[in-house]
Amino acid sequence: MFESLKKKFSRTSEKLEEELIEEAEAEDNLKEESGSRFSFFSFGRKKKEKETPEEDNLLPEADEDEEAAVEEVIEESAEEAVEEAPVEDEPKEEKKSRFWSRSKDNDEEEAPEEDEDEPAEEEPKEEKKSHFWSRSKDNDEEEAPEEDEDEPAEEEPKEEKKSHFWSRNKDKEEVSADGEASGGIFSFVREKTIQEKHVEDILFELEMELLQGDVAMEVATEVVESVKENLVGKKIKRSNDITEYTYYALRDAVQEIIDIPGKSMTEMLEEKKAQGEPLVVMFVGINGTGKTTTIGKLANYYLKMGYTPVIAASDTFRAGAIEQVTHHADNVGVKIIKHQKGSDPAAVAFDAVEHARAQGKELVLIDTAGRMQTNTNLMDEMKKIKRVSNPDLVIFVGDAITGNDATEQARKFNEAIDIDGVILTKADADSKGGASLSIGYVIKKPIMFLGVGQGYDDIMEYDSEWMLNQLFSDDDEIAEEA
Known part of the structure; x- marks a missing residue:
């Protein structure tokens, strides 16, 4: 339901984020830090998730008697297990003592055979490790650069992916179920302020898209003006801030439009x-x-x-x-x-x-x-x-x-x-x-x-x-x- 409007709103957020990040990149005012990038819709979901645990916390209080009874049963079961444990453990200890006594009773020739069995299992690993390094040493100088070239080949896509911010957003497989995207977030070395020039073209596109979605002219204009008023002047430090500010600016604008007072x-x-x-x-x-x-x-x-x-x-x-x-x-x-x-x-x-x-x-x-x-x-x-x-x-x-x-x-x-x-x-x-x-x-x-x-x-x-x-x-x- 209302999928068209959802897409229009989320695209507005993405375009504003892209505009500010490209400008910051040109100003050498951009760095990437650890963290997860939030999608446009994740802010509404996170608010809902914060309310849910408070309701869930009421359930254990109502079932305290039941939990206490369960704990008593667990404690009683644990005590019985402790009492029975020595009976079961004796054979294990006896078996252990017989093992060592057998080792002591054996003559000196048998003891080395027992000792050789353990290293025998480890030797292949050591031999494999030694073969690896010996193989590296035996290789000529031309093969060594090939090994070195393989590693940068793996890093090049990462560098390309880092430079192209929006290519990561388009990869839907990186977005988790809670609306977070892997790969870190962008922050600004110097705090940026959303200016009218940043939103002018973007909000014009939003207005045109709303009109194409059968939204009345006065409604589309009201939404755009309200969003502009709420966004211009906002100071941002991270890319997630842009998404969050845009989300709530649009939400507040729409809420004023649809909240018409009257009795049911x-x-x-x-x-x-x-x-x-x-x-x-x-x-x-x-x-x-x-x-x-x-x-x-x-x-x-x-x-x-x-x-x-x-x-x-x-x-x-x-x-x-x-x-x-x-x-x-x-x-x-x-x-x-x-x-x-x-x-x-x-x-x-x-x-x-x-x-x-x-x-x-x-x-x-x-x-x-x-x-x-x-x-x-x-x-x-x-x-x-x-x-x-x-x-x-x-x-x-x-x-x-x-x-x-x-x-x-x-x-x-x-x-x-x-x-x-x-x-x-x-x-x-x-x-x-x-x-x-x-x-x-x-x-x-x-x-x-x-x-x-x-x-x-x-x-x-x-x-x-x-x-x-x-x-x-x-x-x-x-x-x-x-």
Whole structure:
């Protein structure tokens, strides 16, 4: 998920590191020291690893009694072993004494034979060693330089590898599982300061790459300006410092973009339930984004949490739409309120709200006709549904894969009826991540849910911290843990 953005961010770090190291090399301000080079993603992983041991340390305290019991068993076993040990050792000692007594009883001629056996095993080694040196001595003077030339031949690749810094980074076999690369790190003889000239071209490339990844123009500009502000003026001593500063500059910039304040749908549902009123949610969007399927997923999601939803089939424009939403309602086992094709969609929404109040149901999910944001007549009809049903939330449903199109659609719907939040479908198939990064910032409304599959259970409440981890980690288990 979001692999494209991950690569863009890591390349920015690599390019800045390359720029500074090449400049330091020209200034004769570079040396290599022992240590491991960290990859771009290793900083996020190391933070996670530091938190894990603290949780693991709680386990031994809870099992002190069990450990004490195990130690007692070990001690008792050790004592029994000590008591039994002399009985087993006597034969060994007797065997040893018989060996030496046999040596003493033997005549003087047998003793040398015993002594000769031991050196006999060592003689081949000494002979081999002597042959080696004798062979070296016997060789003529022309062969000796050939031996000397072999050693520099092995060192030449090392010197070449040392001079070409990025050739080591491209060798993936040298990167360990924790994100560290072997071969040492570079440090600067004199401390370097990141200047605007170092980042200007690199951040321009980042901005272009973000735009190609369907990130909105204002979002790409904001990210680049924030990174520039955080990096310029930073003093660095080692190459790892460059990677670390770039990592956190990008992470902080993205965090500001995606962290849009707002209540979650579940929080609002609890508040309305405490008031004895249903939470009314109206869904809008164009055709083909998965709006009706998302309603089925949400009905299933809250049904499993103990709430009782009801669905309003307010898309009376198409007979197929009524059948589709009815199919989802039947599959998850919730009530649906529907009228005939061509009836007033606002009346269907009104009836659903009244049904929820009369039956004590906590959630009303209103499906509306998919329409383009440029269709004035249909947009006016949607405004009427909102006016009659008076929803607590108006949620735009967009397709994450469409990138900038989804962002532009959300902008138009927000201008027309003032939406309160966003649900992005097909987020699991979105490798670019442009819509997920941009849409909330552009309309200043939070993303509330993400569709992450085709099943009714494949939906999750949006969390900005989870999003950050997706963008700044190469750990595939993050999505599963969420």
